[in-house]
Every structure is written in C-alpha cells, then in structure tokens.
Amino acid sequence: MFGWGEAGKRHPLNSVHQPGERPSREQTARRNAPHGRSARPAQVVEIEGYSVTLLRKPIRNAYLRIKGPDGHLEISAPLKMPSAEIAALVSRRRAWIEMWRARYNSNLLEGKSIDTRHWSDERKKAAREVLDERLARLLPHWTLIIGKRPTAIRYRLMSSRWGSCTINTGIIRLNLVLGELDEDLTELIIVHEMTHLWVSGHGKEFRERMQAYLPDWQERRHRLDEHQLF
Structure with a gap:
C-alpha cells in the first residue's frame, strides 16, 4: 500500500504497520492466530470520550483506524484484550487521533477531501x-x-x-x-x-x-x- 495521505488512516496500536499490497500485519496476525475462535459482531462503544466501532477478532495485536470524512474511529482488537487496555492504548494515541481529525476538517474546508464512494x-x-x-x-x-x-x-x-x-x-x-x-x-x-x-x-x-x-x-x-x- 502506498501509505501516504490515505484516508481510512490505519495506525497499529502496538505494532508497526508497513503499507503495501502484501498482507498487512493484521491479516498476518489473523492467519497466525489460534484456530477455532471467530470474530464477534461490531460494537459501538465510548472509549476515552470517543465513539468507537470496536471489532473483536482472532488477532494478536490491536489496530486503530480513522475512517471517513468525519474521522470516525475503528479499532480491531484481540478477542480477550481487556477493555482497560484498549482504553489505555487510545489514550496514548490521543494526540495522533486529534492531529488526523484536524487534518480531515482542514481538508474538508479546503475541498481536498475526495469521496471515492459515488463515482459515475x-x-x-x-x-x-x-x-x-x-x-x-x-x-x-x-x-x-x-x-x-x-x-x-x-x-x-x-x-x-x-x-x-x-x-x-x-x-x-x-x-x-x-x-x-x-x-x-x-x-x-x-x-x-x-x-x-x-x-x-x-x-x-x-x-x-x-x-x-x-x-x-x-x-x-x-x-x-x-x-x-x-
């Protein structure tokens, strides 16, 4: 993946993401995770004052994405990761989250956000x-x-x-x-x-x-x- 200036920003909370067409670390983690455990339905929860879509998956690390023009947060987390640990990770990334949200807002005002969903x-x-x-x-x-x-x-x-x-x-x-x-x-x-x-x-x-x-x-x-x- 060409990892520059991409919306749906993805930031690994406890590992480093290398963009590319090659499998992501999350995909690799899912492949290497113990079998027999399935993902849980998505939940919308409040974490550290943010509305977050939380996805519990059979992966080893937690990943945070900023998605859409409104800068909505989405977290993929291991099935058994404690809620307190997820909250602590979000807290540590607060400056990063606010930076990207500010960029989204600035780009929307300047007309630099590009909606790829509805192209004729x-x-x-x-x-x-x-x-x-x-x-x-x-x-x-x-x-x-x-x-x-x-x-x-x-x-x-x-x-x-x-x-x-x-x-x-x-x-x-x-x-x-x-x-x-x-x-x-x-x-x-x-x-x-x-x-x-x-x-x-x-x-x-x-x-x-x-x-x-x-x-x-x-x-x-x-x-x-x-x-x-x-």
Whole structure:
C-alpha cells in the first residue's frame, strides 16, 4: 500500500504497520492466530470520550483506524484484550487521533477531501483516459531508469491507498483518483510502486532509490498528503 495521505488512516496500536499490497500485519496476525475462535459482531462503544466501532477478532495485536470524512474511529482488537487496555492504548494515541481529525476538517474546508464512494461511469472513464495517456509517456521512461517493468498496471478506486504493488506477480494498481490530480503526483506513485519491484519495504534502500530517482519525491509526498480519500 502506498501509505501516504490515505484516508481510512490505519495506525497499529502496538505494532508497526508497513503499507503495501502484501498482507498487512493484521491479516498476518489473523492467519497466525489460534484456530477455532471467530470474530464477534461490531460494537459501538465510548472509549476515552470517543465513539468507537470496536471489532473483536482472532488477532494478536490491536489496530486503530480513522475512517471517513468525519474521522470516525475503528479499532480491531484481540478477542480477550481487556477493555482497560484498549482504553489505555487510545489514550496514548490521543494526540495522533486529534492531529488526523484536524487534518480531515482542514481538508474538508479546503475541498481536498475526495469521496471515492459515488463515482459515475463517466468520471471513471475520464480518469482512466487521463492515466492511460500519462502512462504511455511515463512508463517507458521509468522502465529504463528503474530497470524493471510491471507485468500489468490496473486501475481501481481505493479509499485507503494511492497505489499498490504485488511483488510476486509484478502487478501494480493505481488509484483512479490520480487521474484528477497533478501529473507529477501520478509520476510519484508510479515511481514508488515500481521501486517496490526491487524493494519490498520502505527502509533505507527504498528511500535511497526514491531519492536517486526523484530528488523532490518528499515534497511531492507532502503535496499528496494534502488530499484525503474516503
């Protein structure tokens, strides 16, 4: 997952989330959790003054997401995690929660929040045509520089990521919303995801490659962060 500026922000409460098309830590935890225990129905509860949708699942760690334009909180927690422990985790993340809620409100006022739920066929078609035209120019250029080429590039509307790369298949997915943003931001995502054809994570090697490919990539990243998806 391209983890920058994505609405439905996901923040692991007691582990580090690495975005990407590859399985998330929550998905991996669910797969590795003891079998025979099923998830419980979602509950809306109040935790530390917040209205929270609480999902009890057979996972090992707790995860917090900020979802939708109103910044609603959703927590996935282990089946037997005590309520007091969940409350303590939310309390520790209060500054993070308030920061993202403030960003949501600011972006709504400035018209930078993008609702991906109700796109017409015409709007989708227009975005695809823009991306097709951009990729026709950008993909050959960056294939020569990066030294790898995706096996396929697919478009889809996504509410929580700008792009993704499945390394073992070489398939890259781009958010259709990019067709409505500046071309240099589309280029940023293309380079980011193509870099994942070499590097799976976002560590030192990934950052060094991005810096070599796009010296202004962090400035572009900050501009992309101004747009919130939901």
